Amino acid sequence: MHTVSDALAHALEAAxxxxxxxxxxxTPLSRLWKAASQADVIIATHNFLPAYVAWFLGQWHRKPxxxxxxxxxxxxxxxxxxxxxxxxxxxxxxxxxxxxxxVSNHGRDSFMEFMGGDASAHQCLQVIPNPHPAWPTACPAxxxxxxxxxxxxxxxxxxxxxxxELLIDTLTQLPPHYALQITGEGSLxxxxxxxxxxxxxxxxxxxxxxxxxxxxxxxxxxTLLTSAYEGCPMAVLESLAAGVPCxxxxxxxxxxxxxxxxxxxxxxxxxxxxxxxxxxxxxxxxTDVLQRDMTQVLAQYTPQRFASAxxxxxxxxxx
Numbered sequence: 210m211h212t213v214s215d216a217l218a219h220a221l222e223a224a225x226x227x228x229x230x231x232x233x234x235x236t237p238l239s240r241l242w243k244a245a246s247q248a249d250v251i252i253a254t255h256n257f258l259p260a261y262v263a264w265f266l267g268q269w270h271r272k273p274x275x276x277x278x279x280x281x282x283x284x285x286x287x288x289x290x291x292x293x294x295x296x297x298x299x300x301x302x303x304x305x306x307x308x309x310x311x312v313s314n315h316g317r318d319s320f321m322e323f324m325g326g327d328a329s330a331h332q333c334l335q336v337i338p339n340p341h342p343a344w345p346t347a348c349p350a351x352x353x354x355x356x357x358x359x360x361x362x363x364x365x366x367x368x369x370x371x372x373x374e375l376l377i378d379t380l381t382q383l384p385p386h387y388a389l390q391i392t393g394e395g396s397l398x399x400x401x402x403x404x405x406x407x408x409x410x411x412x413x414x415x416x417x418x419x420x421x422x423x424x425x426x427x428x429x430x431x432t433l434l435t436s437a438y439e440g441c442p443m444a445v446l447e448s449l450a451a452g453v454p455c456x457x458x459x460x461x462x463x464x465x466x467x468x469x470x471x472x473x474x475x476x477x478x479x480x481x482x483x484x485x486x487x488x489x490x491x492x493x494x495x496t497d498v499l500q501r502d503m504t505q506v507l508a509q510y511t512p513q514r515f516a517s518a519x520x521x522x523x524x525x526x527x528x
Contacts, residue, residue, distance in 0.1 A: 210279055212421065212443055213312075213339045214254045220516035226523065233262055245270050250526050253277060256303075264302060273526045275308040281319035281461070284438035288370050296323075304329050308526055310519075311336050312441035315461035335522060339441040340515035341507050344423050347452025349499045352430055352492045359387045359492060362429030362453075364421070364444050365436075367395030374401065375435040375458070378481025380409045383488060390414045390429060426451035431491055433484065436460060446510055449503045454494075456487045470505040 218228045229244050245251055245266035253263035253276045260276045267274035286296065303309075303324060309332060311317040317336050321328065328334055352359050361380070367373050373391070380389050389409075391401070394417050405413040419425050421443070426432060432448035434457035445466055448455045457463040459475045467474050473490045476483035491499070 210255065213279075216340055216512065216515065217252075217254075217519060220512070220519055221523065224516065224520045224523075226520075233259060241266065245272060248272055250275060250523060255279060256282070260302065260306065264306060273308065274306065275310060275522070275526060276303075276306045278309060278311045278316050278320060278440070280440040281313075281316050281438050282323045283319045286323070288437065300324060304332075307331055307333065308522070309334050310522070312339050313462050313465055315465055316440050333525075335518075337515060337518040337522070338510050339443060339446060340512040341446035341450045341510045342421070343512050344450045347423060347427065347450075349452050349454055349496050349503070350427075350430060351496050355384075356386050359431075360429045361387060361389045361488065362392065362426065362432045362448075363389065363435070364392045364419075364425065364432065364447070365434075367391070367393050367397045367401060369397065370437050371395075372435045372437055372458075373397055374404065375479070375481055375484065376433060377401065377404050377408055377413075379433065379435075379484040379488070380405075380412060380481075382482045382485035385412075387488075388412045388414070389433075390416070392416050392419050392425065394418050421447050423451040426453045429453055431456055431488055433488070434458065434463065435484070439463065441466070441510075446507070449507050452500075452503070454491050454499050454503060456484065456491055458484060466509075467506060470502045 218230055221228050229248065231241055231244050233241065241262065251263045251267050251272050251274045253259040253274060256276050256278045263274045263276065311320065311334065314336055317334055363373065363376055365371050376389060376391065380387065389412060391413065402415060426448045432444065432453055432455045434442060434444060434455060436442070438460055439462040441462060445455045445463070454474060456474050457467070457476070458479045459477070463475060473494065474487060476487040
């Protein structure tokens with residue numbers, strides 16, 4: 210979320226807008242109050258706490274508010290076991306938000322289902338996918354011949370909604386010359402390290418959080434995604450932009466991103482064996498085919514399209 214929020218700020222500034230970024234939990238209320246009073250538009254960069262604060266400030270200062278939804282609302286609330294009271298509060302609030310931006314069609318559809326299928330007459334719902342990073346063009350590397358190691362990679366949080374335990378299940382289904390590098394931190398790290406030592410000893414490398422760079426992804430031959438749900442995952446866009454193919458479970462967000470041009474990169478179900486089969490399919494795909502298909506996927510997520518869509522929305526809001 211921080212990565213794409215920074216991308217939005219840079220895009221708006223490049224279009225001639227002045228952005229005043231405030232971190233709610235680290236900013237005194239008086240400063241938030243002043244920033245809102247001086248703004249032409251208030252953008253809530255998330256649909257929970259930032260949306261609550263932005264709506265209140267917008268009401269008080271009579272400023273338009275845009276609320277940004279990064280994940281599929283129903284799945285997020287179900288995973289968090291959100292109470293009926295919180296769901297009622299959210300429905301009450303969300304009906305009063307006039308401008309809503311979703312990072313995927315599935316995110317918008319999940320919101321609509323949560324709201325009972327209808328948007329209020331005054332609401333504008335828009336899908337603006339996240340942009341891929343503007344990295345130098347890179348080509349996928351051919352897999353090494355046996356017995357050289359094929360490196361699978363994971364970049365992300367080690368938390369329950371990401372289901373990183375599926376990484377270990379997948380590795381057990383791959384040939385012994387396949388290895389796994391896990392980059393990230395989270396509550397499941399220690400348990401996963403223990404599980405990998407027992408089930409796939411010597412085949413897993415661990416490193417903590419690392420900034421996203423082409424080199425980070427190019428240390429792998431393929432990137433794995435195992436999440437229970439996603440909005441428009443930057444790990445997919447970053448991996449493809451670095452020239453590294455991506456394999457994932459068939460959640461709606463990944464079907465939306467990869468289904469048209471790289472359906473072979475989606476597992477048939479959510480099991481480790483199915484994900485392993487998808488890895489083997491990708492690794493057996495000619496590099497020129499991978500390059501063509503990855504380029505077609507990235508063409509839907511360019512920084513230019515992202516910047517243009519947001520700039521047009523700001524113009525609508527301030528007209």
